[in-house]
Amino acid sequence: MPRKSRHTSTKPTGRAGQVGPSQRQLRAGELVRHALVEILRSEDLADPDLAGVSVTVTEVRMSPDLRHATCFVEPLGGTHAGQVVAGLNRSSKFVRGKLGHAIDLKFTPELKFIHDESFDEVARIARLFDDPRVRQDLGVSDGQAKDDED
Numbered sequence: 303m304p305r306k307s308r309h310t311s312t313k314p315t316g317r318a319g320q321v322g323p324s325q326r327q328l329r330a331g332e333l334v335r336h337a338l339v340e341i342l343r344s345e346d347l348a349d350p351d352l353a354g355v356s357v358t359v360t361e362v363r364m365s366p367d368l369r370h371a372t373c374f375v376e377p378l379g380g381t382h383a384g385q386v387v388a389g390l391n392r393s394s395k396f397v398r399g400k401l402g403h404a405i406d407l408k409f410t411p412e413l414k415f416i417h418d419e420s421f422d423e424v425a426r427i428a429r430l431f432d433d434p435r436v437r438q439d440l441g442v443s444d445g446q447a448k449d450d451e452d
Contacts, residue, residue, distance in 0.1 A: 327364040334371050335362040337404040351389030360418045371411035374418035383417045390415040
């Protein structure tokens with residue numbers, strides 16, 4: 303007769319039951335993000351689309367094996383985002399070389415830069431809340447909303 307386990311936990315075990323990145327991925331992503339910020343601040347990248355542009359690295363998502371990094375960036379002011387992202391992707395091999403010296407990981411991840419759309423989404427939601435019909439549904443008067451902004 304097979305023995306029954308004393309542990310009758312219904313919690314999923316291992317990575318298969320988890321949703322989202324592991325602590326290791328989050329920690330490595332933050333390490334890479336901080337190093338990228340320093341590299342982009344101190345290095346002059348030769349790409350003409352990056353000349354004189356300040357870039358904010360908002361998030362870095364690492365693959366489970368830590369060999370690929372998706373870097374979400376936003377140019378200061380949000381202008382020419384497509385050109386800036388294209389320039390960063392063209393310069394990614396150079397940036398990766400600098401990153402390899404700045405971080406202590408077994409492998410230096412391949413970098414892929416993507417424009418961070420979250421700022422645009424925040425602005426869109428703010429515009430929705432400013433709509434008079436939405437304010438009416440929320441029970442907020444125009445004078446009260448202006449006081450809240452101050």
